[in-house]
Amino acid sequence: MEFVHKSVLLGESIDWLITDRDGIYVDCTMGGAGHSKGFAMQLGERGTLVAIDQDDDAITAASERLQGMPCKIKIAKSNFKDFGEVLDGFGIEQIDGIFFDMGVSSYQLDTPERGFSYMNDGPLDMRMDKSGRKDAYYIVNHYKEDELAEMIYRYGEERWSRRIAQFIVSERAAAPIETTFELVNVIKKAIPKGARQDGPHPAKRTFQAIRIEVNDELNILEKVVTQAVERLKSGGRIGVITFHSLEDRIVKQTLAQLAKGCICPPQLPICVCGRTPLVKKTGNIVPSDAEIEANPRSRSARLRYAIKR
Template sequence: MEFKHTSILLQESVDFLITDKNGIYVDCTMGGAGHTSGFAAQLEAGGLILGIDQDDDAIKVASERLLGKFPCQTKVAKSNFKDFARVLDELGIDKIDGIFFDLGVSSYQLDCPERGFSYMHNGPLDMRMNQEAQLDAAYVVNNYKEEELAEIIHKYGEERWSKRIAQFIVAARKEKPLTTTFELVDVIKKAIPKGARVDGPHPAKRTFQAIRIEVNNELGILAATMEAAVERLKSGGRIGVITFHSLEDRIIKQTFAKLVKGCTCPPQLPVCVCGKKPILKKAGNMVPSAAEVEENPRSRSARLRYAIKI
C-alpha cells in the first residue's frame, strides 16, 4: 500500500517555523515527510532538517522522499518523539531554530487495515505506532480489567457509554478473545443503545481513539516533551504543534501558557518569590481554512498551536 497522507496546515506551518534558511529544524513526527519536505524546500545548503518517526513504514518512505532531494542537509532517525533530545545529542546538535510536532495518527496508518487503527477497515487489533512495541490493542481489549477499560474509554475517548462498552467487551471476550477491529466494532455497537447511535460520529470512534492513546501513551508524554523541546530552542526559535482532539490540545495549550507566564507563585502573593521567568512569547493558534476542510475533511478538527522562545 502506498504511503499517502495529506499534510494539514502545511503552508501555515512552513511560514511560521522557518526563519533562518541556514538554520537547524526538527520534525519530530515525520510520517510520509509532507511537512518535513515543506520545511526542507525553504532551506539553503547550510541548513539542516532532521526528521524523526517511530514507524518503520514512515522511515522507509520518508527516507526515499527526503535524503539527497534538497539543497539542505537532510537526516532521518527512528525514535519516539519523546526521545528527540537523545537523537540530537547523538548527532552532536545542541540548540535548534525550530521544532515541529504533528500529533495523532496518519492517514496511511488509518487506511492500512493491517495496522488496526481504523474502525472502518477490518484488520488485527494492533494500533501500535512503533511496530516493535510490546503493548498492542489486542492486549488492552482482552486483558485489562473492566474498570480499567471503562476508565480509559471515558478519559481518553470522552465516551459517555464507557462503562457499558467495557462491560460488553469483557462479556464478549469470555466467549472468545477479540482479535479484529470489526469484532470490536460489533461489540461497541451492541453496547451503545440504538437511539444514541443515530446522530454524531461513528459509534466506535471514541473507543478506538481511547485504546490507541493508551497503546501509544500519547498523552502521558506530551507536557514533558514540549518543555524539553522549548529547552533545545535557540533564543527566537519556534515551536509548532498540530493537535486533533481536545485532550491533546488542552495539554499543549496549558503547557505553552505555563511557559509564557513563567511565575508559578499563588496569585494572592504580592510579589514573585519563585523567580521563574517567562520562556515563551507570542503563543497563538490557527485552524484550517474552509477550503482546506472541504478538500480534506480529516483536517476539520486540526489546530496549529505555536510559540516563540524568548
C-alpha cells in the same frame, strides 16, 4: 501499499516554523515526510532538518522523498518523546524550530493490517512502532473491566465507557476479540440505538482511546513540549498540530504556563520564585474551509505555536 498521507495545515506550518534558511529544524513526527519535505525545501545547503519517526514504513517512504533536498537531512528512528536523545546523538545542542504533528497518518488509517481504523477490517494492533510489545489486542482482551472503562472515558471522552467495557468483557469471555470489525460490532451493541444515530461513528471515541493507550500518547505530551521549548534558541519557534480536545488542552495549557512569569502568591510584596517567561506570542491556527472541504480529516486539527523568549 504506498505510504500516502495528506499533510494538514502544511502551508501554515511552513510559514510559521521556518525563519532561517541556514537554521536547524526538527520534525519529531516525520510520517510520510509531508511537512518534513515542505520544511526542507525552505532551507539552504547550510540548513539542517532532523526528521524523526518510530514507524518503519514511514521511514522507508520518507527517506526516498527527502532525497535531493537542498539542505542536510538527518533521519532517526525514535519516539517523538526521545527527540532530545536523537539531537544529542547528532551532536546538536540548540535548534531554531521544532514541530510535532500528533495525528495518525492516512496511510496508517487506510492500511487494514495496522488496525487503526474502525472503517477497515484488520487485526487489533494500532502500534505506531511495530516492535512495541503492547497492542490493541492485548488491551481489549486482557485489561480488567474497570481499567477498560476508565481508559475509554479518559482518553475517548466516551459517555458509554462503562457499558462498552462490560460488553467487551462479556464478549471476550466466549472467544477473544481479534479484529477491528469484531470490536466495532461489540461497541455498536453496547451503545443504545438512539445514541448511535447522531454524531460521529460509534466506535470513534473508543478506538481513539485504545490508540492513545497503546502508544502512550498523552502521558508524555506536557513533558515533551516543555523539553522542546528548552532546546530552542532565543527566538526559536515551536509548532504542535493536535487533533482532539485532550491533546489540544495539554499543549495549550503547557504553552500558557511557559508564557507565565512570576507565580508567587499575590499577597507577597516581592517576587521570590524568580520565574521568568520562557515563551511569547502563543496562539493557534485552524484549517481553512477550503482545506476542510478538500480533506475532511483536517476538520478537528489545530496548530498551536509559540516563540522562545
